[in-house]
Amino acid sequence: MEIFLQLLINGLMLGGTFAIISIGLTLIFGIVRVVNFAHGEFLMIAMYGVYLMNLQFGLHPYVAMLPMFFLMFALGAVMQRYIIQPLLSASDEIQIFATVGVSTALMNAGLMVFGADVYSVDMSSAVVGTGMTSIGSLTINNGQLMTFIVSILLIGALDWFLKYTFLGRAIRATAQHRDAALLMGVDVKKIYIIAFGLGAGCLGLAGGLMAPQYPVFPTVGTFFVLTAFIIVVLGGLGSLHGAFLGALIIGVVDSLAGYYIAPDLKEVVYFSIFIAILIFRPTGLFGAGRGSE
Amino acid sequence: MNITQPQNYVSLLLLLLMLVFPVVAGSPFVYHIFILVFSYAALASAWNVVGGFAGQLSLGHAVYYGVGSYTATLLMINFGISPWIGMVAGALLASVISVFVSWPCFRLRGPFFALASIAVLEVVRLLVINQHGLTGGSAGLAVPLQQGVEWMVFRERWPYLVISFGLLSAALFVSWKIKNSRLGYYLIAVREREDAALAVGVNAVRVKLAAVIISAFLTSTVGSFHAMYFTFIEPGAVFSLELSIQIAMFALIGGLGTISGPVIGTVLVLPLAELARGWLGDFADGFHGFVYGVVLVIVVLTIPRGLVGQFGARVGALINRLPGYKEPETVQPSTSTLTHVQSETLGQPILVAEHLHKYFGGVHATNDVSLTLKEGEIIGVIGPNGAGKTTVFNQLSGFLKPTSGSVRIRTSYGEWVTPKSPAEFAKAGIGRTFQIVQPFADLSVRENIMIGAFMNTDDHVEARAIAAEVAQLTDLTDQLDKVARDLTVGGMKRLEMARALATRPRILLLDEVLAGLNPSDITKAIEIIRRIRDTGVSILMIEHIMQATMSLSDHVAVINSGSLLIEGEPEKVVKDPQVIEAYLGKEYSHA
Amino acid sequence: MLKFNNVSAGYGGAEILRNVSLEVKEGEVVTIVGANGAGKTTSLRSLCGLIPLTSGSIEFQGQQINGLQPHEIVDRGITLVPEGRQLFPFITVRDNLLMGAYKKTARKDAEKRLEEVLELFPRVRERLGQYASQLSGGEQQMVAIGRGLMSQPKLLMFDEPSLGLSPLLVSQVFDIIRSIVQSGTTVLIVEQNIGHTLRLADRGYVLENGEVVVDGTGEQLLDDPHVKRAYLGL
Incomplete structure (x- = not known):
């Protein structure tokens, strides 16, 4: 029982990390209606960015993630403006190829600049984000706990922004009915740029939050992005709450399957869930209403 | 394959050259x-x-x-x-x-x-x-x-x-x-x-x-x-995944859906990246992948149809100047498809819909509609926008399943059948057009019609012959080689009819084929519909252009708010107070 | 106030509007009628900047507005209540209405304006917290009109406001439009329910195949043979 509880906690904490990666992906899909295959490479860039800021200026990753949010916002906005926007009316294939191309180019650029080596932020002198907290015989990784908390706060903040501001309302309206939003006087292109920027910006935060636990290497994005795709589809593409729940589910599945089935088959379990969801319930488990088609 | 055609022998020569080059x-x-x-x-x-x-x-x-x-x-x-x-x-x-x-x-x-x-x-x-x-x-x-x-x-x-x-x-x-x-x-x-x-x-x-x-x-x-x-x-x-992406990328760069595109894409991009690997040594870790990614993005943004899609036609035309070029043979229009057959069953029911109901969520989109189309007859279906006419059509052609009620078709062998899917409806003899035209935009008019003709033949020449014949009937003969997207609205509407006709339907469902046409096109289209009927095809048509409905229809059916308001002879129907109200509003009929 | 000067427009090479000239004066109610596919909706969409003109020009309050982005046209005070309502399905009725006040100049008075709109549509008040997609067709039409009013438009346009509504609701919708007119807003209506529309309108234009064939006052048009032919083939 104790093992099970510990596994459950581990799973939920891992879910927090998955959530912070998935929020941006679901945001971008829900609004711009583009599946960003380069999402993983954006994460890689954020992680290198945090690593470099730590190395050069000694910034704690939790501090570095704030400038990183804005840098990633800018990167996302540029990607939307110069690559996605010209292709908005193009076919699905073309949009997919565009983001796949960006993904390939960025991943290999990472390889050229940093080589295949694995870098970790030096956390030895850091006070927060390291170590474990024990509750009875159960332990929680402090860094993961922080990630978990921030992902909840981030979803709360995004929720508030989308519900109670004119801009946020316009973003939701554009996602649901582009033409009608145009008729309300919404500058739809600008909305898309903001949405893509926000989605990428979330990864800036993710880069900082993950730095204490995860090393960075050129293909780190691929490792996480496939999981993020699963989560986002599971939760219903475009749904923030769905993405969070999906992340927790996959985190727990990961943790339990790794222990009770086999460590190298845990991904098979959740990829199988993914395929089943795509085929039998393409709107996701929680995607019955808003945001999903 | 005809080896004397320049495009064919040039392709083969280039392939052989690629084989010989490394040997040399x-x-x-x-x-x-x-x-x-x-x-x-x-x-x-x-x-x-x-x-x-x-x-x-x-x-x-x-x-x-x-x-x-x-x-x-x-x-x-x-x-x-x-x-x-x-x-x-x-x-x-x-x-x-x-x-x-x-x-x-x-x-x-x-x-x-x-x-x-x-x-x-x-x-x-x-x-x-x-x-x-x-x-x-x-x-x-x-x-x-x-x-x-x-x-x-x-x-x-x-x-x-x-x-x-x-x-x-x-x-x-x-x-x-x-x-x-x-x-x-x-x-x-x-x-x-x-x-x-x-x-x-x-x-x-x-x-x-x-x-x-x-x-x-x-x-x-x-x-x-x-x-x-x-x-x-x-x-x-x-x-x-990298390999999967790579091969897809080669095909895209060359041109999706073309024969030579994937080869050209590979020939251009793969050696480039391999050579870079050779020149740059260790630094090239990642360089070739970077090149792939950048090339892919550039291609997608500048020539999304790929090299062959973008330049293929022009290059092809250049190659065709080489000796040996022959125009594709013109095919004699077939005359088998639409010749008038003396039918013994003329005037007997051929399509029967009974008590159709259709609900979308809570909306009762079709409410107890029954219709009988007799062989050789034209029924015009009218009614205000949003009344549910197209919904009925979709049930008559298998695109929607009625919530209750049945659609039966008499086949050419005289049996009554209830098909299950749109394709089965088509095979049972129903041809249909779409209110919003659905041309295969990148194909020529001829190829569009041939896709219809292929329902009854897998022979190319025969399909071309049917296309030529149908084109004559629908006044498309001199547009056969035009790409469908370049047609006028009138042309597209006629192409809708032509493609349906090429399947040799015995029943034709026309959904607003006259909407948006100018007066001369309308006159032309009315003439065509009459010609089609004269070949023995029974027709059900939704139409707002009253001039056409009145002059063509043997019967007019009025649908309002999902139900059949009235059916009868055209002159009687338009004088019906209910119909006037449906179109003009109550006050007008009292005025 | 609004002027079409020899406007031609269409989609993908096909010209749907041909050389259309028309005019709406301040405070007037003008209607465009015609059969399906005659170009009514196209004329409104080109006015909103959703499709480019192939020739001619559109003027609003003396300034040329064709070529502007849709949101810039909304900023000038032109609002369309689109055909088929086009509400935002999965956001609340309240947020749908507030979206109507998105343009900068309307934002600060949005809450006040919302109250005024709710006065006009008491039934909508009960539905404020529901998703727009949960409303009946009639209620959705009310919200769509309300959303249009939220922008405090100088010119409000309706595209087939009676589409898909029962006769009783159609009368209600026209009563509402009448009260909007009386409050001094200039109105342009495209309708197939011409009985109602022509009684309401000061003037009307009949479109056939993308061209204006007749124009005149509402009553003149009601007796016009062209109108009868377009609708009933008489």
Whole structure:
């Protein structure tokens, strides 16, 4: 029982990390209606960015993630403006190829600049984000706990922004009915740029939050992005709450399957869930209403 | 294939030149590059059958490649079976797997199909790694180095060159065959507008499955060959997303859905990246991938139709100036399709709909509609916008299932049937047009009509002949070679009719074929509809242009708020107070 | 106030509007009628900047507005209540209405304006917290009109406001439009329910195949043979 509880906690904490990666992906899909295959490479860039800021200026990753949010916002906005926007009316294939191309180019650029080596932020002198907290015989990784908390706060903040501001309302309206939003006087292109920027910006935060636990290497994005795709589809593409729940589910599945089935088959379990969801319930488990088609 | 046509002999010559070049150059590196080019071009061509012709964007094609690699290698290691046999066995296995993988995924669109294909690839890769006992796990397998033709392992390079060239030729031949067959047209039809394809009797699932099976088979053979050429396989390299993306990318750069595109894309991009690797040494870690990515983005932003899609027509025209060019033969219009048949059943019911009800959520879109169309008759259906006329049409052609009620059709053998799917409705004799025109925009008018004609023949010449005949009837003869997207509104509406007519329907459902036409086009279209009826086709038409409805219809049915308001002779119907109210509002009828 | 000068427009090479000239004066109610496919909706969409003109020009309050982005046209005070309502399905009725006040100049008075709109549509008040997609067709039409009013338009346009509604609801919708007119807003209506529309309108234009064939006052048009032919083939 104790093992099970510990596994459950581990799973939920891992879910927090998955959530912070998935929020941006679901945001971008829900609004711009583009599946960003380069999402993983954006994460890689954020992680290198945090690593470099730590190395050069000694910034704690939790501090570095704030400038990183804005840098990633800018990167996302540029990607939307110069690559996605010209292709908005193009076919699905073309949009997919565009983001796949960006993904390939960025991943290999990472390889050229940093080589295949694995870098970790030096956390030895850091006070927060390291170590474990024990509750009875159960332990929680402090860094993961922080990630978990921030992902909840981030979803709360995004929720508030989308519900109670004119801009946020316009973003939701554009996602649901582009033409009608145009008729309300919404500058739809600008909305898309903001949405893509926000989605990428979330990864800036993710880069900082993950730095204490995860090393960075050129293909780190691929490792996480496939999981993020699963989560986002599971939760219903475009749904923030769905993405969070999906992340927790996959985190727990990961943790339990790794222990009770086999460590190298845990991904098979959740990829199988993914395929089943795509085929039998393409709107996701929680995607019955808003945001999903 | 007619060898004296310039486009054909130039293509063949270029291919042969590519085969001869490395032999003349002689260096092992050049050999290696060309072996890679041939085999990757074969992969890209095979992928193109699904990704291009069928428009299903698979990013998991490495599954079939890996199945080929592992099957051939394992059979060789464990049973001493020649990789030539292993190649065939692997290809068959890949084909079987492709059916199981793709069937459930066909309902997924665009990015979702791509994501599912990636997920399948990941699952297969992880399973292969997991089964260490059989597959050697993530460490991979070495191919036993037994030299000789039967083991597909050679000391020299040239036999590999020949084999890879053979694989490419096979892939190209198959692509060419598909492109010029009924299957090829059906694939384009399903890709571009599935509804329009269904309406002319295309079984979309079967067509897509055929493409997937062919593609998986070809991909797998290259996988087997590569295992023998590299003499080493590992899950990370063969079941790789990167490989899947690469071959898709070559096809896109060259031009999706073209025959030469995948080859041209590979020839241009692959050596570039390989050479860069040679020049730059260690720094090139990642450089070739970076080049791939950047080229892909540039191509997508500047020439999304690929090199061949963008420049193919112009280059083709240049090549056609070479000696030997002959215009395609003009085909005599057939006269079999639409000649007037003295029918003994004229005036008897041919299409009967009884008590149709249709609910969308809580909306009662069709409320107890019953209609009987008699053979040789024209019924006009009128009613305000949003009254549910098209919903009724969709039930009469199988695109919507009525919530309750039945649709029956009398076949040419005199039996009454109730078809299940749009394609079955088409085969039972229903032709239909769409209110919002659904041309296959990139195909010529002739090809559009031929897709309809293919319902009754798989012969090209016969389909062309039917197209020519139908074009005469619909005044499209001098536009046959025009691309459909360049037609005027009137032309598109006539093309809708022509495509439906080419299936030799006995019942034609016309959904607002006159809307948006100018007066002279309307007169023309009315004349055409009358001609069609005179060939023995029974017609049900939704029409707002009253002048047409009044002059053509034997009967007029008025639908309002989902139910049949009244049916009867045209003059009587328009004087009916209920009808006037439905159109003009209550106050007007009192005024 | 609004002027079409020899406007031609269409989609993908096909010209749907041909040389259309029309005019709406301040405070007037003008209607465009015609059969399906005659170009009524196209004329409104080109006015909103959703499709480019192939020739001619559109003027609003003396300034040329063709070529502007749709949101810039909304900023000038032109709002369309589109055909088929086009509400945002999965956001609340309240947020749908507030979206109507998105343009900068309307934002600060949005809450006040919302109250005024709710006065006009008491039934909508009960539905404020529900998703727009949960409303009946009639209620959705009320919200769509309300959303249009939220922008405090100088010119409010309706595209087939009676589409898909029962006769009783159609009368209600026209009563509401009448009260909007009385409050001084200039109105342009495209309708197939011409009985109601022509009684309400000061003037009307009949479109056939993308061209204006007749124009005149509402009553003149009600008796016009062209109108009867377009609708009933008489």
